[in-house]
Amino acid sequence: MRAVIINSYGGPEVLRVAETPLPEPGPGQVRIRVAAAAVNPVDLQTRSGALAGLLPPRETIGIGWDLSGTVDAVGPRVTGFLVGERVVALSDRLALPAKAQADFAVLDAEAVGKLPPDVDLVAAATLPLNALTAAQALDLAGLRPGQTLLVTGAAGGVGGFAVELAARSGLRVVATADEQDELFVREAGASEVVPRGRELADVVRKRVPEGVDGVIDAASLGVAALDAVRGGGVHVAVLGGAPVPLRGTRVVNVWIRADGPRLTALAAAGLRLRVAETMPLSRVADAHRTLEKGGVRGRLVLTID
Template structure:
């Protein structure tokens, strides 16, 4: 089968499309025939060597790329009873120490990293859900705010931020969305009560104009760090969505990083919300697997609304 791998770190040009043996599922594992794989910022920082430089990856001769997947089950290992051949599924590969990622024609994942795909959605749409949806969900779990609390979501029009706005609103949280000026209609449709343009010279002051005293918590999907921390009230909560982006916990603010983990039951709940139309699945474009380098160039150029996808 074909897969995209990295043998040496660098720019998009280091992504190689290679022929590899078809993987076989082991005990408790499922093989998925890939219909679409999401292209995410974590893929770019893996490819570039940033994660290896930060000590988050051990040295490897070959590194697989890709976390998100949607497709159909085409083989199951021993002791797997919850999935059947031909079933539409979504899943998350949350390990960096493997030769193959989801940029491939097939991928093997632990069964507990998979969930049924959202009914009524295409598999391309479904592939936008796992990484960004679980990151947003786990960020809000870390905030642990009661209904009626206020929360700032930075990067609210992006992949993680958009899901965070919708999931926060579903929890009864009152959302301040920080995004580009042209994104105000979008983030309000997603459930934001207030809007602050990301061009505001003082993000904290702009947020506090809407919520005097500061918000109860923040999900920092735009990686603003201390600039967003100032919008949070004393003894509030702040969650950063990338490693190393959490600021110092000033003013008694509880600060945490999301260290994303695959979670099949949680992904199943997200899939159900998407099937019910309560989570929005946004596709920016689809490209063939052979164009992975072009997809990474477009990702790094920015300005996307929705997720780029690779299709075998």
């Protein structure tokens, strides 16, 4: 089978679509025939070596976290999936010789969610990493209906899902976004949209004088976002680098974990799935170059024939 791999760190040119052995599912695992796999910033970080300190030494590292497709085979002790079922999944282990961007992927059954028949397979590949991160960040925030949540980077992958899920749960959402993204963010459920910038806390506190009850800091603004939170509130850092918990705030990091049942629920929730562009697997290096340029709205998705 084909799989996107690297054998050294560097620019997009180190990416290879290589022939690799077809993996066999072990106990508790399923093999998925991949239909589509999203390209995420973490893929660029893996390829460039930015995550090298987190990876054990390996000659070959597979690329990709998000995938959708159909169950191709099931291992022993798997009772929840049938061959041919449409699924969506998250490959959340950093160092595997083949990951989501491949013809086939073997994952623990607990990392796989079922996909409703009305959800497009290509669009579904944009769901796992970002929607699960947003949902798990909201869990950590622990806010109650009626409380106020600030979401930074609200037009991005994690931020967009965080706004939508928070609004559905009854939170008042204040979101940061550029003017060109304001309509998208409001349609996701934001009550207030404020511009990004150095004076974020002052701008937010003009709308919410006492400070918001919590923030999901998808844009990694750190102290600038924390300063908009009331004393004793909560700051959820999405990409690490959590700020010092000033003023009695509770500061936590969300570290994504695969969760098949949660994925099943998210896939059935009718969330907005944004595909910026599709490319064949052979153009994975072009996808990395496009994402590195910035300005992409939605996810780039590799389609597997």
